[in-house]
Amino acid sequence: xxxxxxxxxxxxxxxxxxxxxxxxxxxxxxxxxxxxxxxxxxxxxxxxxxxxxxxxxxxxxxxxxxxxxxxxxxxxxxxxxxxxxxxxxxxxxxxxxxxxxxxxxxxxxxxxxxxxxxxxxxxx
Numbered sequence: 001x002x003x004x005x006x007x008x009x010x011x012x013x014x015x016x017x018x019x020x021x022x023x024x025x026x027x028x029x030x031x032x033x034x035x036x037x038x039x040x041x042x043x044x045x046x047x048x049x050x051x052x053x054x055x056x057x058x059x060x061x062x063x064x065x066x067x068x069x070x071x072x073x074x075x076x077x078x079x080x081x082x083x084x085x086x087x088x089x090x091x092x093x094x095x096x097x098x099x100x101x102x103x104x105x106x107x108x109x110x111x112x113x114x115x116x117x118x119x120x121x122x123x124x
Contacts, residue, residue, distance in 0.1 A: 009118030022096030033104030050104030
């Protein structure tokens with residue numbers, strides 16, 4: 001059992017930055033690929049960024065490339081999403097997800113555990 005708790009969301013102006021954090025409870029965090037997804041009102045949940053178990057590989061949605069960075073600390077059981085140059089279309093609830101032994105890619109059906117989400121609002 002893994003419990004994921006996100007933090008760091010908030011209201012920011014376009015062009016600003018936010019850093020989202022996700023802390024995982026439970027053992028063997030290093031065996032889980034981690035990812036961030038988001039869901040905007042009236043839209044389906046979509047992949048934002050993912051990272052494999054050893055932080056060797058990272059994956060990004062096209063919308064996130066060049067602006068967002070995902071990294072993890074297996075000693076602290078955390079995964080972080082640094083978001084820069086935010087745009088109003090980034091407004092959504094952001095979810096942290098864990099996939100046991102997975103690659104950390106964009107198939108939401110592969111993820112075993114999800115956090116409750118943190119709201120990110122970008123004003124124009």
